[in-house]
Amino acid sequence: MKISQSAWNAVDTVLLDMDGTLLDKHFDDYFWEVYVPEHYSLVHNITVEEAAQQLLERYRKMENSLQWSDVEHWSRELGLDIPELKLRIDHLIAVHPHVREFLQCCRNMNKQLYLVTNAHPRTLAIKLDKTDLGGWFDRLVCADEVGFAKEQPQFWVRLQEMLGFDPARSLLADDTEKVLRTAERHxxxxxxxxxxxxSRRPAARSEHYLSIDSFRELIDLAAAPAAE
Known part of the structure; x- marks a missing residue:
């Protein structure tokens, strides 16, 4: 699928993921893969390597579920104050290049604009406080509010009921192919x-969906003259 300039006329609603899509996922990767294991190792008197391995196994069991993004769940399970730890390194939270320009572009085209994220509400609050992106959106929707993770088909049924958008006239940008597949089925x-x-890892392009390295590519398409 390609999105031409004229195709923007067929889009009424823009749905945007947060982590990895609007925000640099380096923060999350570092937090869960390095920072949490360091603190977990101190609490449980094990090596950082042992902590990382134990945590990886626990993370995998929660993948594609609401619990994976639930900071309160992980605080209880790990004996750590996860929101507090996130605040300690919130200087690593960063917006991807050209995101704000893209949001302005959507506003200029009068698109309905929704942030749709698996992030827990407490995580969302931390990141919005740091980035000030919330004001661009008509509504911010956490999976916790919907009751299902974005990887689950029920999420999209509920989301459509909540927002009243036309799926066929909607665009979703996300860095997770499983989410895109589930949305496609809807x-x-x-x-x-x-x-x-x-920003710290190489691009991995999709074989099934239009892949972009940055939102500059979609901005350019929206600004390009329509083909005659």
Whole structure:
């Protein structure tokens, strides 16, 4: 699927993921893979390497579920104050290049604009406080509010009921292909894969969806003259 300039006329609603899509996923990768294991190792008197391995196994069991993003769940399970730890390194929270320009572009085209994230409300609050992106959106929706993770089909049924959008006239940008596949099955008409969620890791382009390295590519398409 390609999104031409004229295709923007067929899009009424823009749904945007947060972590890895609008925000640099380096913060999350470092937090869960390095920072949490360091603190977990101190609490449990084990090596950082042992902590990382134990935590990786626990993370995997929670993948694609609401618990994976639930900071209160992980605080209880790990004996750590996860929100407090996030605040200690919130200087690593960063907006991807060209995101604000893209949001302005959507506003200029009078699109309905929604942030749709698996992030827990407490995590969302931390990141919005740091980035000040919340004001761009018509509504901010956490999976916790919906009752299902974005990887689950029920999420999209509930989300459509909540927001009243037309799936066929909606665009979703996300860095997770499983989310895009689930949204596609629900009938979301335009799907964009963010190929470089972390600034510290190489891009990994999708074989199934339009992949972008940055939102500059979608801005350029929106600004390009329509083909005659």
């Amino acid at each position: 009938g979301i008409g335009w799907l964009v894969h963010v190929a470089r969620p972390s």
